[in-house]
Amino acid sequence: MAHLDTLDDEVPDISPYVTPISPTNRFYRIDTALTVPQVDPESWRLRITGLVDNPYELTYQDIRSMRLADYVITLSCVSNQVGGRLVGNAIWTGVPLYELLQRAGVQRGAQQIVGRSVDDFTAGFPTTLAYDGRNAILAIGMNNEPLPTRHGFPARIVVAGLYGYVSAVKWLEEIRLTTWDGFDGYWVPRGWSKQGPMKTQSRIDLPSHGSRVNSGETIPLAGIAWAPTRGIERVEVRIGNEDWTPCRLGQAAGNESWVQWHRDWTPSGGGRQQIQVRATDGSGHTQSGRTVPPRPNGAEGWHTISVDVR
Template identity: 55%
Template sequence: MISRRHAALAGVVAAVVALGTAEPVAVLTGPRSAPLIAVGGVVVDLVPEPLKQFAIAVFGTYDKIALLVGTALLLAGFAALLGLAAARRLVVGLAGIAAFAVLGVAAALTRPGADAFDALPSLVGAGLGGLTLWAFVAGPLSPDPAGADRKRPGQGPDRAGVDRARAGQGPDRHEVDLADGEQAGAPRSTPPPPPAAAAFAREEETPGGWEPARHDVPESRRRFLRGVGLLTGAAAVAGLGGHWLAGRRGVSAAREAVTLPAPATPAPPVPTGADLSLPRLAPYVTPNREFYRIDTALVVPQVDPVTWRLRIHGRVRNPIELSFDDLLARPMVERYVTLACVSNEVGGDLIGNARWLGVPIKELLDEADPEEGADQVVGRAVDGWTCGTPTSVLRDGRDALLAVGMNGEPLPVQHGFPVRMVVPGLYGYVSACKWVTELELTSFADFDAYWVPRGWSAQGPVKTQSRIDTPRARSRPAAGPVTVAGVAWAQHRGVRRVEVRVDDGPWREATLAPAVSTDTWVQWSWRWDATPGEHTLQVRATDAAGETQPERRSPVAPDGATGWHTVTVTVA
């Protein structure tokens, strides 16, 4: 039997081979069919909501990477246990791999849009993983493959000699006398056993037979470790190669080939002074590469604009289907709109402002002609994710868009290429459907979108909020004039006033920078004559309707966080 350390390592290598070899197969069937991604997607759907919020709070936009790494670590632990089990009974380890294959197949087949071919990556990976486990535990790469290193007949001294060596008797006394040249009757001493017998004396007899002699073990271990290195390297190359090929099959080239039409209604220019350009203050317009991304997709959907279609159906009198070219042929509207995630904590950065280009959703809904009572528009992404937006909001005249452009270029793939929804004044979980392929008219009474059964409110208007960007918490500004600055937002209502206070003192009104419209955030600043010592700064905003954000802290669930952003600094 191989050692526990080797058995655990064999199980881990088998898992690496299974996952690595599944990736090239997933190039053909789609990246969502890869076992790690498929199982991870099920985890995202089933994990308790508090745990999701914890992951977002801790890892932010890196929550998906953290999930995949955590899943891989759990898999490694499970694989090590399978290796230990296989060392005792190989069939148990192989059964564990088969169980993992069933899990991977089930996860892949239950994803939206899956077909029978999506089972192939898990099946192929599990088959090669099982073969690897056998090779290391009982096959040619095992440190003890079916007794290959054990003593065989004809090797070393005979058993009788070994028995005498174990009993300390040594060889025949007459042979010793002759070897030592002793005379008859002379005192005799017991000589040490010969080297071969001594080697056997160091061996241990087990119920399974003779274990390898110590001088044979290093070579078998070297063979084992060589196998570990070669198979792990080959699996890594296969996995990375599969990932690279999947990227080559992606839509980056198709995105680069898209030429956006000029807007029929351009966005108003950004007013002079809207961006205060202060260190550590978020810019008025968020660059695409810095725009937050929170969604449930572990792999970014790759949607070819040539085959993309949008269906507007359900409770409508005139169902519509559009191609990407059909959409681009319509008059385009360009607007600056700030989007915010409902998971944004007080003072958080899951918010950004961009210039969007798209077709007004109102026009499309007017053409589809919703029936009476169809008070919800369900946006459905290509991966099956759904959001429910009030029909009235999409038809009340605000700049709700089916966007195709972001900051002057086609939508980045991770932000919904080729088409996504942008709705001012609503949190993203009820409006910002990326990779959208359907708009279904229904009612809130008849359908709950993705997040509603998970404890979130069916409707999510953005709450009035403000944030201090500078000075940062725990910073050490110098005594004297200090510029306190940040951003505030109340999309589709607008910010009327921002106030700052120090150490529970009186509220002081900050200066608001100009903004493009009420649909974007606004920068603010206030001059503080800082004195040495530790100080607490707080900010609050009041929207155009006269509603001031509440002091009471509330969590992000079920409809967005509340509270005053507070930072503590030490003035030198």
């Protein structure tokens, strides 16, 4: 089990959304299933097909018998607005996709990995991402328990650094290797980008938007930032038109996990005051203040809230 340092003890009112690991029952769920598929693990099979030399099937017990490991990975939905809640951090238990692909023998020209669910949802991403050092896994566990039904039991795909719409197939029944131009996942013909790398994001959780704070009384500013697989180098906040000031970062589980940030603030004067946050990732990229909507490849902008100072 992964154990992480947290700012919770120092910031007692911090939202449950910013604990290092999202509780499973609070983890966001976005999918196209009208009803959650109920899959019998005894009869379920995962097929590895397409541009491979040795197509094969796995049972649930086959996967459980593999050398499983835990991976702390943040997932986010591409439709998440700046400051939104469609993001979560979990401990995923599974096996690297490249191990499954090695057994199959990936052919030249297999540029895309396509996952297909039992209810025919599909998502695809470049085959190279299974080999570039990030954690791209077949997951059968979540937060040290078997994968919950609503999150994809018996197995799902989790790829660090990609939005879920191009990768996170739940209730998985097939992994198919194909060309890049040979197939478009479910959301691509519906107006979303074919490639979905996760953008650098940050969020304010404390104080809440519109809350009242007392002039001269020190309060915590706190939230989270994420940029899988680049990690977070720095988080800064700005009050009104003041200069950006750095925040203290918690201990992240790694570059694929979100990180908590915190800074004390003593408001002065009175009236409505604006608070903004921005993050700089491990590649040196700092979030832009330019506002971009989620469609077609993810929102951009600084999360901004206002509080009433009295």
